Ligand SMILES: *[C@@H]1O[C@H](CO)[C@@H](O)[C@H](O)[C@H]1NC(C)=O
């Protein structure tokens with residue numbers, strides 16, 4: 034009989050040995066972090082500045098995780114002011130409770146702590162975290178997040194010999210309080226002073242490689258106002274991942290990284306054994322700022338000839354392989370300016386506290402009129418499929434991010450969008466990502482399936498614009514109102530504003 038013969042073969046024993054640990058442990062692994070947020074001196078721009086450190090580090094510690102890991106981060110706020118961290122690109126499936134922005138979480142009061150309980154569900158890729166309140170992002174407090182595929186899940190390139198993170202960004206010599214004061218008094222920020230790579234200026238970082246081997250570089254723009262271009266002297270970059278999606282593996286000699294975007298590239302050390310420049314420089318600015326790091330061959334015979342390479346840039350087009358029934362939203366982002374409420378919108382929603390925000394407050398098809406101020410929440414239903422057009426009437430590039438989601442960028446073009454623009458949408462081979470640039474006097478169109486219930490932040494990644502109100506929340510409802518669609522409020526949720534004193538869960 035079949036069973037008998039299997040029972041006597043060694044194969045079932047092998048199976049049992051493999052299956053037992055999984056069935057006993059059941060749960061996905063947990064990774065615990067305890068972070069102490071303090072002010073400390075940093076000298077990144079050649080002057081002494083008060084930076085935001087995490088466990089004494091700037092940038093903060095990197096989170097290294099595997100798909101589906103449970104990530105528990107206990108954040109102790111040792112600053113003299115409220116603080117929150119948010120997790121750029123982490124989808125927080127069913128749990129905007131953990132998103133860590135003004136509209137979803139009460140600030141962690143000075144001297145208190147809050148534990149984020151997150152699962153990096155079904156995600157892979159390169160992301161970062163950052164401080165979301167006030168203008169803290171200008172003081173640091175950010176760090177890299179990498180989510181590796183689970184063992185045995187195929188990855189479309191061989192394991193690299195090394196995996197490096199490059200957090201690149203513009204930087205001001207003025208501290209975050211001064212920058213915030215400038216914005217609060219109605220003035221524009223001056224252009225940034227320098228560009229930093231991993232918190233350091235020119236040649237402050239060296240990445241050591243062995244000749245002949247291939248390395249992964251995860252590059253995120255964590256800056257405040259400027260698109261950057263990155264390039265490796267004498268080397269090319271093979272693009273392999275964008276914010277959680279593996280990509281068509283195109284080769285680039287230089288790559289634009291817009292605000293809050295992350296890319297993974299493979300670089301093969303296939304040149305004579307020397308030290309080469311890695312250059313990050315500003316795009317679309319009248320004065321070009323740039324900074325360098327060093328790609329150091331372990332058998333290097335010295336510095337390669339020539340100056341850091343200048344940067345021609347390449348625009349990247351993404352496209353889509355799905356076409357479905359769609360609802361159409363047109364967003365004119367200058368139209369409504371977000372005003373923070375006295376209570377996180379998520380809590381007001383949960384406790385049904387009226388008057389904190391108004392649903393549907395951004396019209397699907399806005400008419401042209403004067404801008405107005407509002408605590409804006411756009412409502413939509415789970416499982417709807419939306420098309421969002423970002424129109425940019427200005428001369429500066431914009432970058433927009435949506436929390437809780439990734440979306441397909443189906444079109445980008447100069448001029449004004451019209452229904453006819455849809456004819457040129459690329460519906461074939463798009464990559465899903467969570468941040469989209471909108472070129473000056475241009476539009477970008479995205480498709481997004483609404484599959485994650487919650488209150489999700491939609492923001493300009495130009496941090497001054499975000500601070501001044503270019504942001505709103507997307508409230509995605511499920512009629513079922515079930516824990517299958519959305520996690521219950523965490524027991525440790527901080528309660529503030531008009532939600533102060535409530536209970537997090539019925540006893
Ligand atoms: C955080 O760091 C500060 C400064 O080093 C220290 O005084 C404080 O005790 C630390 N807090 C925690 C919770 O580790």
Ligand SMILES: *[C@@H]1O[C@H](CO)[C@@H](O)[C@H](O)[C@H]1NC(C)=O
Pocket residue numbers: 083208209210211
């Ligand atoms: C920021 O800089 C201003 C002006 O230099 C200074 O007065 C202030 O103490 C600084 N604040 C912080 C938080 O570093």
Ligand SMILES: *[C@@H]1O[C@H](CO)[C@@H](O)[C@H](O)[C@H]1NC(C)=O
Pocket residue numbers: 107146147148149525526
């Ligand atoms: C604060 O940290 C303690 C452990 O030190 C933990 O038990 C507690 O749950 C944390 N508070 C919150 C609100 O997460």
